[in-house]
Amino acid sequence: MPLKGQKIGFLGGGAMGEALLTGLVRTGLAPSALYVSDISAPRLDYLKQKLGVNITTDNVAMVQEVDIVILAVKPHLAADVLKNVAAAVRPGQTFISIAAGITTGLIESYLEGRIPVVRVMPNTPCLVGEGASAVSAGKYAAEDNVAMALAVFGAAGKAVEVPETLLDCVTGLSGSGPAYMYMILEGFIDGAVHLGLPRQVARELMAQTMLGAARMVLDSDEHLGKLRDQVTTPGGTTIAGLFAMEEGALRSVLMKTVAAAAQRSRELSG
Known part of the structure; x- marks a missing residue:
């Protein structure tokens, strides 16, 4: 050790x-x-x-x-x-x-x-x-x-x-990352509350879902796309939700989020 x-x-x-x-x-x-x-x-x-x-x-x-x-x-x-x-x-x-x-x-x-x-x-x-x-x-x-x-x-x-040259990227990803997760989590919870689910129930279900999904990623060598496909039935509920995400350009927004935070880290370090 x-x-x-x-x-x-x-x-x-x-x-x-x-x-x-x-x-x-x-x-x-x-x-x-x-x-x-x-x-x-x-x-x-x-x-x-x-x-x-x-x-x-x-x-x-x-x-x-x-x-x-x-x-x-x-x-x-x-x-x-x-x-x-x-x-x-x-x-x-x-x-x-x-x-x-x-x-x-x-x-x-x-x-x-x-x-x-x-x-x-x-x-x-x-x-x-x-x-x-x-x-x-x-x-x-x-x-x-x-x-x-x-x-x-x-x-x-x-x-x-x-x-060390990549620490600004790390800052924009995992350093600031908890705040991104909280915002994403809050959005999902609000969506469920909008549909009638009690907030505390929605909070517990979605927080555990995020935790469980992260554990599956860490415990598996599978590509993220394959893990996603395991949940996605043709014509089912998950693909309907994923389609809404794609319409909102979520992937692009998340990529820009990391880039913006990394750039700010470089500015502060300079």
Whole structure:
């Protein structure tokens, strides 16, 4: 296991940090190997009580103690935190960042020496252990550094490696993706309510349908068209609904959605 014997420290104990810590504990990592630093004492006390992890308000002391450092602060705070801990980071460590829009090159410029940096784009379903995260290696990151990042974020869902040049696309797809799913889900629910189905019943049925369909995709190597055909009887109800989708150019709208969000990610990163 890539994380065996590693001490992992989080710079920031917010919602995403909590999600990852929870996932790591769930996978069997000892709480004594997990550290979190935050400016909020009540937040730290909460994490200590919930998970049993080591807590501190001293970023530098924590960085000196651990093998893997995870930068989990808001992007606008990243520069100050990096300047504060830079001298404490050592070459044998793996430095992982989830600060949106902050490139590995920029992070490397704050750190001294050839520090392995890995950048990750997670999404909010990490909070319920069903996240989708993309991992990108910096200039000095080797396979084992990437493997550690994949293991950390795999504890809160699924994680894959992509070149950093594609992280804007990932942001437009899975990073922003939960919001797209909520809007699509809401549209289907409203359609059912319009036809007389109670909202809570429609919500439960459609949310489970989306979850089940996603599970079938993840558990199968079948082409999506074949999975769709398994539901589509000639002249039946499903093809009538699919025809309405095609009339509304849904496929084109979804493709443009990803492109628009990716372009905005590039603008914000620049």
